[in-house]
Amino acid sequence: MKRYLETGNFAITEGAILAGCRFxxxxxITPATEIAEAMSRRLPQVGxxxxxxxxxxxxxxxxxxxxxxxxxxxxxxxxxxxILYADPYGWAIGCEIPLVIxxxxxxxxxxxxxxAPGQGEFYLTRYPTQGxxxxxxxxxxxxxxxxxxxxxxxxxxxxxxxxxxxxxxxQLITDGFEDISVPExxxxxxxxxxxxxxxxxxRGPNFYPPTDEIDIPPVVLGHNTGALCSDWxxxxxxYDIEEVEAHHKHAHRLIYKIRNHRELFSHLHEKKxxxxxxxxxxxxxxxxxxxxxxxxxxxxxxxLKVGALRLINLWPFPDEHFQKRNKYLVVELNWDGQLxxxxxRAAGKDSEVHFTGCCGELPTVNxxxxxxxxxxxxxxxxxxxxxxxxx
Amino acid sequence: xxxxxxxxxxxxGGQGVVRLGQIIGEAAVKxxxxxxxxxxxGTEMRGxxxxxxxxxxxxxxxxxxxxxxxxxxxxxxxxxNSFKHLVTRGIILYDPAFVVEIDDTLTCRxxxxxxxxxxxxxxxxxxxxxxxxxxxxxxHLDVLNRDTVLESILHVIPxxxxxxxxxxxxxxxxxxxxx
Numbered sequence: 005m006k007r008y009l010e011t012g013n014f015a016i017t018e019g020a021i022l023a024g025c026r027f028x029x030x031x032x033i034t035p036a037t038e039i040a041e042a043m044s045r046r047l048p049q050v051g052x053x054x055x056x057x058x059x060x061x062x063x064x065x066x067x068x069x070x071x072x073x074x075x076x077x078x079x080x081x082x083x084x085x086x087i088l089y090a091d092p093y094g095w096a097i098g099c100e101i102p103l104v105i106x107x108x109x110x111x112x113x114x115x116x117x118x119x120a121p122g123q124g125e126f127y128l129t130r131y132p133t134q135g136x137x138x139x140x141x142x143x144x145x146x147x148x149x150x151x152x153x154x155x156x157x158x159x160x161x162x163x164x165x166x167x168x169x170x171x172x173x174x175q176l177i178t179d180g181f182e183d184i185s186v187p188e189x190x191x192x193x194x195x196x197x198x199x200x201x202x203x204x205x206x207r208g209p210n211f212y213p214p215t216d217e218i219d220i221p222p223v224v225l226g227h228n229t230g231a232l233c234s235d236w237x238x239x240x241x242x243y244d245i246e247e248v249e250a251h252h253k254h255a256h257r258l259i260y261k262i263r264n265h266r267e268l269f270s271h272l273h274e275k276k277x278x279x280x281x282x283x284x285x286x287x288x289x290x291x292x293x294x295x296x297x298x299x300x301x302x303x304x305x306x307x308l309k310v311g312a313l314r315l316i317n318l319w320p321f322p323d324e325h326f327q328k329r330n331k332y333l334v335v336e337l338n339w340d341g342q343l344x345x346x347x348x349r350a351a352g353k354d355s356e357v358h359f360t361g362c363c364g365e366l367p368t369v370n371x372x373x374x375x376x377x378x379x380x381x382x383x384x385x386x387x388x389x390x391x392x393x394x395x
Numbered sequence: 396x397x398x399x400x401x402x403x404x405x406x407x408g409g410q411g412v413v414r415l416g417q418i419i420g421e422a423a424v425k426x427x428x429x430x431x432x433x434x435x436x437g438t439e440m441r442g443x444x445x446x447x448x449x450x451x452x453x454x455x456x457x458x459x460x461x462x463x464x465x466x467x468x469x470x471x472x473x474x475x476n477s478f479k480h481l482v483t484r485g486i487i488l489y490d491p492a493f494v495v496e497i498d499d500t501l502t503c504r505x506x507x508x509x510x511x512x513x514x515x516x517x518x519x520x521x522x523x524x525x526x527x528x529x530x531x532x533x534x535h536l537d538v539l540n541r542d543t544v545l546e547s548i549l550h551v552i553p554x555x556x557x558x559x560x561x562x563x564x565x566x567x568x569x570x571x572x573x574x
Contacts, residue, residue, distance in 0.1 A: 007424055008424070009417065009420045009421040009423075009424045009430060009432070119434075119435055119436040120435055176433055176459065179433075179434055180431065180432060180433045180434065180459065181416070181417060181420050181430070181431070181432035181433075181434070182430060182431050182432070182459075183420075183423075183424045183428070183429055183430045291459075294456075294457045294458050294459060295457070295458040295460060297457040297458070298457040298458035299458075301457070365435070365460075366458070366459075366460050368460060368462055369458055369460070369462060370462070
């Protein structure tokens with residue numbers, strides 16, 4: 005195990021390479037440029053290929069080509085680039101092409117603030133393309149070290165589910181420095197919980213079976229095999245078709261291959277101070293959760309019965325955490341409240357769901373403790389928070 | 396040692412604020428600590444605002460935010476005014492070439508480190524101001540061995556080793572003891 009003081013961008017690059025990524029196409033954007041930079045240096049060292057696209061849309065198309073050619077492929081960007089993936093993202097979902105996409109959230113909308121963190125793409129990662137009739141897989145780490153592990157996990161899931169997986173990080177993770185341990189052999193990778201799924205080749209004749217089955221090898225071209233990978237609905241045998249019944253079967257596959265295998269995600273969360281049925285559950289993902297953890301630990305010392313729930317698997321949304329009637333506070337790096345809407349839906353009308361948001365920098369521990377106190381006393385949240393019903 | 400040590404450095408782009416945080420962070424990794432170092436900045440490579448937040452701890456670090464710095468290195472007046480109120484138990488080390496107006500109402504300790512002027516006097520140019528400031532920070536930093544910090548400087552900045560060693564010494568010997 006080697007230890008470094010390095011950025012999340014470094015950790016993500018090394019994680020991808022450990023997971024077997026041998027193709028990267030990207031387009032530079034703060035705060036993910038250093039991934040492209042590191043990939044351009046590292047991939048040739050391990051027999052991989054780096055290409056720069058003329059824009060993000062082209063970059064993801066290049067990744068699709070590479071994945072269809074048998075490579076584990078990845079791209080990385082921030083919000084303004086992620087939105088340009090809309091077209092190829094849909095193609096990759098439809099043709100079940102494994103890919104890993106890293107989105108480092110900064111402040112939006114549009115170019116916003118480049119060097120500061122934001123969480124504006126919670127719903128965009130659920131609906132990264134048009135048309136509906138699909139489910140997506142999205143994972144959100146909260147540190148550089150975890151970003152490495154989650155990148156490895158993203159490759160694992162993308163191969164098993166044959167679908168693009170988005171890793172939703174933010175500027176503090178990718179740009180920030182941390183002490184990072186990089187495993188140097190397979191034993192160390194196992195110790196760190198890294199799971200690797202090798203690229204397999206689908207030799208037909210059933211390329212797109214009308215089931216929710218996973219672990220079907222993806223379509224790979226150029227190995228005396230292949231299937232048509234167009235932007236139309238694929239038939240079971242890998243031809244394309246424009247027809248209702250075939251579409252119906254395929255759409256169900258795209259949705260339920262993911263929804264019916266939730267057991268593969270259920271471990272991807274973190275709970276702190278949650279064993280004694282807390283009076284308030286603070287829900288977050290990504291870097292705000294680190295401040296939440298500190299704030300909850302300190303609030304406990306002050307006698308507030310508060311617990312912390314961190315989501316690592318964002319989509320498909322883990323409804324199972326919100327089955328019990330409770331008070332929830334959702335902490336996000338945006339002012340509009342995105343995760344809170346999903347928590348409110350999952351928690352139901354009997355629960356009380358509050359929101360506090362900020363953007364560009366993390367909330368402070370003191371601010372959060374003040375908000376915990378107010379909610380527990382039933383006082384309204386002034387200034388930084390609001391209850392969704394009030395709007 | 397207390398649970399966590401927090402260091403905040405802020406100024407504008409080109410002064411080496413990120414480098415400074417990186418050097419302290421790397422020294423802490425070498426000494427076996429857990430470290431986080433956040434950098435925030437504008438789009439500009441030079442001239443924009445920059446901030447580094449370093450947290451050093453024996454334990455895994457949850458919040459990487461510096462809320463009560465043990466040391467705040469203020470390298471511009473704007474930075475000084477933005478973050479001076481965070482410092483309650485720690486110390487502010489400021490470069491008087493940029494921080495031209497000091498707030499006397501603060502209760503924390505504040506010490507001038509004329510890093511830019513000392514760099515120009517000793518080396519004929521201001522580029523070593525950052526290393527001089529690192530020397531001053533190192534003097535006030537309980538958790539890290541000064542030699543580890545110096546080693547990190549020489550590792551992170553590959554050029555001008557002799558000048559950087561001297562600059563570090565100049566900053567370090569501005570003060571007696573941890574004061």
